Amino acid sequence: MAGIGFELRKLFVKRGIIYSIRAYFFSTIVTAGPMILCIAMITVLQLLLSVLNVSFQEKQMFIASTIYSFIFSQIISGSFSLVISRYVSDKIYSRRADEIIPSLYGSLCICLILGGVSGALFYGLSPISFKIKSVSYILYILLIMVWIQAVYLSAMKDFKRIIKGFLYGISMIVISSFYWLKFHKGDEAFGLLLSMDIGFFIIAVSFFTYLKNSADGNNKGYFHLVKYLDKVPSLLFIGVFYNIAIYAHNFLFWINGLGVTVGNTYVYAPLYDVPTFYAFLATIPTMVFFTVEMETSFYTRYKAYYSSLSEDGDYESIKSAGEIMIKTLWEGLRKITGFQIVVSFLVIFCGTFIMPRVGITQSSIDIFYILVLGASVSSIMLIVMIILLYFENRRDALITSGIFFISNIIFTQVTIMLGMNFYGFGYFLSSLVSLVFALLRLNSFLKDLDYHTICTQQGLVDGENKMFSKLIDKFYKL
Secondary structure, three states: OOOHHHHHHHHHOOOOHHHHHHHHHHHHHHHHHHHHHHHHHHHHHHHHHHHOOOOHHHHHHHHHHHHHHHHHHHHHHHHHHHHHHHHHHHHHHOOOHHHHHHHHHHHHHHHHHHHHHHHHHHHHOOOOOHHHHHHHHHHHHHHHHHHHHHHHHHHOOOHHHHHHHHHHHHHHHHHHHHHHHHHOOOOHHHHHHHHHHHHHHHHHHHHHHHHHHHOOOOOOOOOHHHHHOOOOHHHHHHHHHHHHHHHHHHHHHHHHHHOEEEOOOEEEOHHHHHHHHHHHHHHHHHHHHHHHHHHHHHHHHHHHHHHHHHOOOOHHHHHHHHHHHHHHHHHHHHHHHHHHHHHHHHHHHHHHHHHHHHOOOHHHHHHHHHHHHHHHHHHHHHHHHHHHHHOOOHHHHHHHHHHHHHHHHHHHHHHHHHOHHHOOHHHHHHHHHHHHHHHHHHHHHHHOHHHHHHHOOOOOOOOOOOHHHHHHHHHHHO
16 A cells, blocks of 8 residues: 555646546545445445345355455455565566566466365355355455455556446446346345346456556566565565454354354354444544545655765765654654544434434444544554655554454454453454554654664564575475
């Protein structure tokens, strides 16, 4: 995500309400596209299921299949997203774009093997019908492909292509879903999942065709990306810890006997998962606000500081540029925090009136209030992690993601043992502890920014034993 705002600032050069709306729209899609897509898909299709009086069993099968596909595809692909973004950015900067498309093939190969094998084992042991298995598995695989391709498009700054691909796919999903539910009685879950397969296939083909034609792919270094991990191994672990931690509290509710089983295959906890789903709505405006306001205002100061370093500026000019940049950074974080507080209260206020009217129980609503606070704090924590990565302080970003992962598991398990009145507090406390740690480390790092930038490379967690390179060399020999 880091760096997206650098390019989006170009959208705000032109003044006027139309240009501002366009820029915020692009920012929203790029920043929170997968989350928005997930929320929009489930909401619209659930509405269709309710309006057309589809049976409860078919609804559950569709929702469970969709939830599992989205969650686990994002865990697989999201674990590599930071590495991919950094790799593509480096290749563009070094004018070696011919290595980008081959790395796409390698990334897809790795993620599809990991996801494909795990998905095959999961559905192979499932007693649900073969046709439901098939469309669910295909959806899961397609989502992995789409998320990986979207990372490449974002790194290459082609936001229009992301928007077009999503809109084409979404339109096809909605149209084909309505047609199936309207004219086919029975097998509604199969029909909706098939519709989603068609829509995401269109998105995947659209993305792949564009990426393939946008850069020279004659280079055969398909797995150079893996060798690149020796340079920045921490980015992989940051992605793994963070993406699993986001859903770890849900997983614990599933396995502690608090969930329901669908088709003797899927286990999920509607009491907790539904408010979690809606609580993350509170994070979307803040991430967009960060991308547009924080990064675009911070970029000028950031560039000025590092330009003064690279151009052999005198000590006073370097120090002055650094102080201005740090002041802008803290002002931006205060604005974002204030904005998130307002958004959180608005989401809670709206949820109090809307959620009971769509059939959500009071117990889930009470959990929702705490989860909104947890999601809000975790969004600020993510922003601080991104800022740490701006300054190449991958070590503290890695520790922050590790704390988030471990504390989320511990605190959530404790709150489950304490009972329903404490549900949601585990995620909130985990986010709060991780945020406090990240802020303390950022503050400490910025106090000695000149020293870290000029005299050391403290923030780096580089590999020394070339483990990933050796692994790929052995693979090539085979």
